[in-house]
Amino acid sequence: MHPIISALKHHKTVVILVVLEIALTCAIVSNGIFIIGNHLATMRMQTGVADNELVWAESSGIGDASTSASQASRAAADLAALRGMPGVKSAVITNSLPLSSTGSWGTCIARKAGGADAESVCTVVIYAGTAGVVNTLGIRLSQGRDFLPQEYQDYDPFQGERAPPPSVIITRSLAQKMWPGEDPLGKPIFLGDKNSGVTHVVGVTDHLLNPSINKQSGADLNMLLPVTLATGNMYVLRTQPGVRDATLRNLPKVLDGVDEQRIITENHSYSDTVSDYFHDDRALIWLLLVVIGSLLALTALGVIGLSSFWVQQRTHQIGIRRAIGATRGDILRYFQTENFLIVSAGIVLGLGLAVVLNLLLMKQYELPRLPLTYLPIAAIVLWLLGQLAVLGPALRAAAVPPVVATRSV
Template sequence: MQIRPILSALRRHRLATFLIALEIALACAVLCNACFLVVQRWELIQTHSGVDERALALLMVDGFEPEQAADVNARMLAGLRAIPGVQSATLVNQVPFGPQRGAAGISHDKGSFKNKIGVVDFVLAGPGTFQALGLKLVAGRLPQADDYRPATTFVPEDAQVLVSRSLAEHAWPGESPLGKEFWCDKLHFRVMGVVDHLARARPRDWGAQAVEWTVFTPTLPGGSLSGTYLLRASPAELPRVLRDARNAVEKIAPDVVLDQEDSRTLSDLRTDYFKSDRIMIDLLLGVIVVMLGVTALGIVGLASFWVAQRRKQIGVRRALGATRGDILGYFQTENFLIVSFGIALGMVLAYGLNLALMTHYELPRLPLYYLPIGALVLWGLGQLAVLAPALRAAAVPPVVATRSV
C-alpha cells in the first residue's frame, strides 16, 4: 500500500482531516487523564485501614466539661461493656475514616522543623485498644501498663509509641526505627514498635504517600482521650450491638449528648467517606464512554462521506484490478494516519491538561505509560469505526461504478 496517494487525498480535504484529528487529540487527552484519575480514586478507595473494620464501631458523646471526663469515661466504659455481644469497649481519639482529632507536625529535632518528618495523625489509645483494633505488630513490642501516660496537652509527654511501617520507612529509610526519637515541638517520643498498617482518619487529604503516616500513642483515659469509644463485636452482631449501645447512652450517662452522625460502624464510615470518590469514578467513566462514542461516530461519519464521494474512483480502481482487500486496506490506512496525527497532538494536550490539574488540584504527574495505552485504545477504536464504511467501499461492484462514469 503506497502512502503518497493517501496523503495527497488527505491534503485535498484538509479541514475535515484536521477536525477529525483534533477530535481524536481531545479524546486522547481526556482519556489519558480521566483514566489516571479513575485509577487514583480507585486506589484511594482500596486504602488498607490496618484494622478489623467489620468487627468495629465508633460511639461518640460530648456535652460534658473537661473536669467530668474521668467520671464520664468510667460510666460509659462500664455500661458499654455490659451490653450483650460486646467483646471489648475501649477509648480512642480517632479511627480510620472517622473524624480527625490528632494531626500534628513532627521533626527529628527538638523545638525545630528544620529537619521535618511531616504531618502525622496521633492515634491516642487507651488500654486494650491495640487488640480491639486488630492491629498487626511487625517489629518491637506491644504497650505495657507503664507505657500508658496521661495526655497533659493533646498527647502524653515523653511517650513510648508505635509507628506505622509507612511512616517508619519515610522517617528512617533503610534503618530500624526501634528506639528512634522524634519531637512534636518540645514533646518527645521514642519508637517502641512498628505496626503493619494503620490508616489516617482522613487519608484523602494527605496524598498517596502519607495515607498511613500514623503514630499509635498509648494514653491513659481522661483529658483529650474522652468521649470516643471503640466497640468490638462479631460482624454478625455488630449492627445490633451498636444500636443497643446508642439506646443505652441515655441511661448510662444522661448528662452527655450522643453524636448521632459519627456513632457508626467502621464499614459505614468507610462507605460514607469514599462516597464522593465513587461518584467521581462513575462520572469520569461516563465522560470516557461519551468521548469515545463521539469520536467513533465522527470517524464513521467522515469515512461514510468519503466512500460516497469516491464511488467512481473506487469503481475505476476495481476495474483496473484492485481487490476488495486493497480498497479495505486503503481506507483503514487512511484512517490510521489521521488517528496517528490526532494521537501525537493528543499526547501534548494530555500533558498540558495534567500540568493544569497538578497546578490547580495538586494531582501527581501523569505516568508516561498512560500515553501508549491511550494510543492503543484510540488506534483500535479508529480501525473498528472505519471498518463498516470501508467494507461498504470494498463491496462496490466494478461494473456498477464504471457505468456511472
C-alpha cells in the same frame, strides 16, 4: 500509501477537523484515566484497622461541670456497658480513627530533647487509645510489641505540661522519616512543650492511615500513645462478624441506659465511615467514566459518519478500481489504512496535548506528573476504536460491484 495521502489532501479541512477531534479526545481520555487511577490508588489503601468489625460512637454529656475524675468514671461505666453487649469482643476510647476526618491536626516531634528544627519531624498525627486499643482496632505490628497494662497513663497530647506515656507505636513511614535506615525499636521521641517529654518506640506497624489524607501529613505519618482517657471520646467497639449492624442499632439505647443526660452525636459502622470518606472520589470517578465513555462513543460515531459519507462519495471511483483489478481486500485495506493514518496523526497531536493538559492540571490542581505509560494506553484504545468504527463503512465500500464503473453518474 502514497495515493491515500494524496487523496486526503483533497479533503484537508475535514481531515484536520477529525484529527483535532481525535487529538482532544486523546488528551482528555489519557488525563481522565490517569486521574481515575490516582483516586483508585488512594481508595485501595489499607486503613490498617479491622474495617468490617468496628462500630464507633461519640456522645457528649450535658450539664454538670465535668472534672477529669468524673469524666473517667463515666467513661469507665460506658465502656463496661458497651463491653457487655452481645457479640462485642472489646471496646476502647480513642481520640480519632483512620479516615474519620476528625482530630487530624499534626504536631512536631523531635529526635533529641529540646531539639533544633533540623532534629524534628512535623505534622505528625497523634492517636491516643485506652487499654486494649491495638487489638480492638486490629492494628498489626510488624515489629516490636503491644503496650503493657501499666503503660496506659493519664495524658492529653494537646496539653503538653504532663509527661507522656513511656511507650509509643509508630508507623513505618514515620520510622523512616525519623531514623532512615535504622532500627526504630527503643529509640526515644521527644514531644510536648519545648519537646521536654520523652517516650520510647516499642512497636512499628506497616499500615495505619491518618484521620484524613492531605498534603501536610501525607497518608500515614502518625503514632499511637497508650492513655487512660482520650480527648475526642470516640467509643470504638470490635464486634463479632454478623452482629455488627445489631450492635450499631442498640448502641444508643445501651449508652442512654448508663446515663440519659447525653447527646449521641455520632454512631456509625466503620466501613460506612471509610465509604463516606471516599464519597467524593467515587463521584469523580463515575463522572470521569461517563465523560470518557461519551467522548469515545462520540468520536467513534463521528468517524463512522464521515467514512460512510466518503464511501458514498467515492462509490464511482471504487467501482473503477474494482473494474481494473482491485480485490475487495484492497478496497477494505484502503479505508482501514486511511483511517489508521488519520487516527495516528490525531494521536501524535493528542499526546502532545495530553502532556500540556497535564502540566496545566499539575499547576492548578497539584496533580502528579502523568506517567508516560498512560500515553500508549490511550493511543491503543483510539487505534482500536478507529478501526472498529471504520469497519462497517469499509465493508460497504468493499461490497461495491465493479459494474458501477460502467454506469454513467
